[in-house]
Amino acid sequence: MTSSEIRDNFLTFFKGKSHTIVPSAPMVIKDDPTLMFTNAGMNQFKEYFLGNSVSKYPRVADTQKCLRVSGKHNDLEEVGKDTYHHTMFEMLGNWSFGDYFKEEAIQWAWELLTKVYKIDKESLYVSVFEGSKDEDNLQMDKEALELWKAIVPEERIIYGNKADNFWEMGDQGPCGPCSEIHVDMRSKEEKAKIPGAQLVNKDHPEVIEIWNLVFMQYNRKADGSLESLPEKHVDTGMGFERLCMVLQGVHSSYDSDIFTPLVRELEVLTGKSYGKDKETDIAIRVVADHIRAVAFSIADGQLPSNNGAGYVIRRILRRAVRYGFTFLGTSEPFIYKLVKVLVTTMGEAFPELKKQIVLIENVVKEEEHSFLKTLEQGLILLDEIISKTKGKTVDGEKAFELYDTFGFPIDLTSLILSEKGLALDEAGFNKAMTRQKERSRSASEVSKDDWNIVSEKGDQEFLGxxxxxxEVRLVKYRKVISKKEGAQFQLVFDKTPFYPEGGGQVGDKGYLEVPNGDVVYILDTKRENNEIVHFAKNLPKHLEQTLTAVVDRGKRASTERNHSATHLLHQGLRLILGTHVEQKGSAVHSGHLRFDFSHFSKMTEEEIQRVEDFVNQRIREKLPLQEERNIPMEKALKEGAIALFGEKYGEQVRTVRFGDSIELCGGTHVSNTADIWHFKIVSEGAIAAGVRRIEAITSDAVRDFYEDKNQQLDEIKSHLKSSGDPVKAVEHLLEENNAMKREIESLLKDKARSLKIQFKGELESIDDFYFLAKEVDLDAGAMKDLAFEMGQEEDKLFLLFASSKGGKALLSCYISKELVASKGWNAGQIVKELGKYIQGGGGGQPFFATAGGKNPAGIQKALKQVRSLIS
Structure with missing residues (x-):
């Protein structure tokens, strides 16, 4: 059963129990001060449990995206080390808001697990709350106990303490006793050695909790006391990843089809093999898990940042990068390449991943690149610290210096030290951290020398x-050490053609020509304290000489085209979507532009096309640049200039106008919109609640874009072996393919009819039933059809068909219902037992079941062994 089928079966089952199926809530919580992330399926229903609101539907079921990496429910450090903990996971759940309670919840859970999913009853254990004698003085959950006694033997009921069987979302909120359902996946031999009841809640990798049935009766208040809820509710949560592990017959959720595509792609990207080395396996599991958490968080509007929920997401991603760097040998961004695989496997169930794939890839790649620089520097310095450490404890002050100056996360320092058998002086680190918080935050970012004065300075003139x-003269310089860029020099000239970063536009790059022929490259340009500062790796010789400052003409021209396009884009969005659109940020580079804006919903394809057409029409109109460089702010606003929220303007401002588009702007622009050549939107998506992002290209980038599309089209034509209309060729190919499928289906039916006649003559009469076990050249569907057709024509029939297709082994077992009733045979149990010979597993109904495996060589043994199973 695939993961998609498992998810669908859950929702279908509860839909049949009069539950309304609702979509997953966002994983990032915006309106609950007690939580940063959804850590359980019930979070979105909290108001109903508290009685603050009444649910429209008394019974609800869904699959909920969850994240457990902070606070009380924190699984982060377990992820990767074992085979079943995860940061982001799906929680399958059903809820009752003042409707049914313990009896129905328990009975339905047992029905779904044992009758729908066909989990062996003998492998299941349940737990009930035994009560507590602390300040809460809670009584045993006798009601749940009696309900379970009617279903399972008492020896498979475990009495759990408050930690295991009293569920609380956090320090505050709805809570209550719970009954957990655990599954023992061990072999018969292992089960015979130690009863599963002794391993429940003992962190055994093959005896795991699969479902938690929470009976909401109380609310935990801020002072720690409990109060009864206005109504009793049911909140259940079943770990989807663990369920898939159980139903797919694997002993690690990373071996289920949820994760195997990610694991395979990681093997390709890193050249490492999964399953051969412990450290490699842990690293692959960490990365495969963490990309899901990060991708889903970004899709839900939470970008990595330095505080709050954003810091948590950044920490998760950096943990993945560190494992890749240390154990998988990756020194370049690679995790972002997993996003497409994740979208392929989960995009249908969670379409938000599809909608924001470009944004997710870009954010992850950017974060990887930045942290890899930090890792390279930090690991070298950490090794130096370790080499100078006497004893087994690393000085907390030294660790803090690594954290403070180079941004090396302290949790990674602790992890690396523990792997080397060392400990961290946490008290020393915390003391240093406290002192740091009392100092200016800016001092920790960059270490700066004093300015060295070269010549007298007047008012700096911008010529850009x-x-x-x-021709410029150096006024002053200083050395700076940045944790991000390392050592650089800052240069200030009397005048400069270099545009400093601002208003979303990147700073200019270029070079300085020195009279002796040397060249000093300008890496970036920024504004600091109203001065334009140029960044260089080295100083020019003969500081007093006149220098020639040269801006990179190509990059500046491309950047100007993109900046002017953002003005036209802003105008088009306001005209087409509405005047509620406000610019919330932008990034104008030489290769592309990014424009963030307020808007309440995803733009439709038609809206995107209309905006794109609007911009290109302004380009074709060849609108000249009209600028006023020194105009009173009030006058500019009266003329209709748009001022951006959050920007600081002086009394005198600069306006930039292209036709009807007029904005306050200090950036550089094309002299005519015709210089932009063409504008193309390549993505549109959400970056936060109510904020959208458009990424677009112009000029040469558009030309490259369409050349790439043309190349793809040519390749398609080449494969089609057609010089005509490729659309018609594809349509013709599809028609031919469908016709061939129909023909194949017809041939298979003819073959099945022929085989049916042949096999009826080969039936062996044993006592009071007919028996046939045979290898056939049919696929799974054809074997099933053949078995059922023979079953309609023959009574008391036992069939076992086997086939080998694509290097895989398949088994299909059919048993007449008369034999199921009279002899107690079960096709599902039979194929499950025979599956070990083909290195696989399966299941199904008592009268028909299938199994698949990766060892076709075991087919003949399975065919021979079936007799002993039914003798």
Whole structure:
């Protein structure tokens, strides 16, 4: 059973029990001060449990995206080390809001697990709350106990303490006693050695909790006391990943079809093999798990950042990067390449991944790149610290210096030290951290020398609106050490053609020509304390000489085209979507542009096309740049100039106009919209609640984009072996393919009819039934059809068909219902037992079941052994 089928079966089952199926809530919580993330399926229903609101539906079921990496429910450090803990996971759940309670919840859970999913009853254990003698003084859950006694033998009922069987969402909120259902996946031999009841809640990797039935009766208040809820509710949560592990017959959720595509892609990306080395396996599991958590968080509007929920997401991603760097040998961004695989496997169930794939890839790649720089520097310095450490404890002050100056996460320092048999002086670290919080935050970002004065300074003049080259003199310089960029020099000139980063536009790059022929490259340009500062790796010789400052003409031109396009884009969005659209940020680079704006919903394809057409129409109109460089703010606003929220403007401002588009802007622009050549939107998606992001390209990037599309089209034509209309060729190919499928289906039916006649003559009469076990050249569907057709024509029939297709082994077992009733045979149990010979497993109904495996060589043994199973 595939993961998709498992998920669908759950929802279908509870839909049949009069539950309304609702979509998953976002994983990132915006309106609950007690939580940053959804850590359980019940979070979105909290108001109903508290009695603050009444649910429209008394019974609800869904699959909920959850994240447990902070606070009380924190599984982060377990992830990767074992085979079943995860950060992000799906929680299958059913709820009752003042409707049914313990009896129905328990009975339905047992029915679904044993009758729908066909989990062996003998492998299941349940637990009930035994009560507590602490300040809460809670009584044993006798009601649940009696209900379970009517279903399972008492020796498979475990009495759980408050930690295991009293569920609380956090320090505050709805809570109550719970009954957990555990499954023992061990072999018969292992089960015979130690009863499963002794291993429940003992962190045994093959005896795991699969479902938690929480009976909401109380509310935990801020002072720690409990109060009864206005109504009794049911909140159940079943770990989807664990359920798939059980039903797919694997002993690790990473071996289920939820994770195997990610694991396979990681093997390709890293050249490592999963299942051969412990450290490699842990690293692969960490990365495969963490990309899900990060991707889903970004899709739900939470980007990595330095505080709050964003810090948690950044920490998860950095943990994955570190494992890749240390154990998988990756020194370049690679995790972002998993996003497409994740979208393929989960995009249908969670379409938000599909909608924001570009954004997710870009954010992850950018975060990887930044942290890899930090890791390279930090690991070298940490090794130096370790080499100088006497004893087994690393000085907390030294660890804090690594954290503070180079941004190396302290949890990674602790992890690396523990792997080397060392400990961290946490008290020393915390003391240093406390001192740091009392100092200015900016001091920790960059270490700066004093300015060295070279010449007298007047008012610095910016020449960049009119020229890209100028004779300049160095006024002052200083050395800076940045944890991100390392050692650099900051240079200030009397005048400059270099545009400093601002208003979303990147700073100019270029070089300085020195009279002796040397060249000093300018890596970036920024504004600091109203001065334009240039960043270089080295200083020019003969500091007093006149230098020629030259802006990179190509990058500046591309950046100007993209910046002017953002103005036209802003105008188009306001005209087409509405004047509620406000710019919330932008990034203008030479290769692309990014524009963030307020809007309440995803843009439709038609809206995107209309905006794109609007911008290109303004380009074709060849609108000239009209600018006023020094105009009173009030006058600019009266003329209709748009001021961006959050931007700081002086009394005198600069306006940039292209036709009807007029904005306050200090950036550089094309002299005519025709210079943009063409504008193409490549993505649109959400980055936060109510904030959308458009990414677009212009000019040469558009040309490259369409050349790439043309190349793809040519390749398609080549494969089609057609020089005509490729659409018609594809349509013709599909028609031919469908016709061939129909023909194959017809041939298979003819073959099955022929085989049916042949096999009826080969039936062996044993006592009071007919028997046939045979290998056939049919696929799974054809074997099933053949078995059922023979079953309609022959009574008391036992059939076992086997086949080998694509290097896989298949078994199909059919038993007449008369034999199921009279002899107690079960096709599901039979194929499950025979599955070990083909290195696989399966299941189904008592009268028909199938199994699949990876060892076709075991087919003949399975065919021979079936006699002993039914003798």
């Amino acid at each position: 609106y009119d020229q890209l080259q100028a």
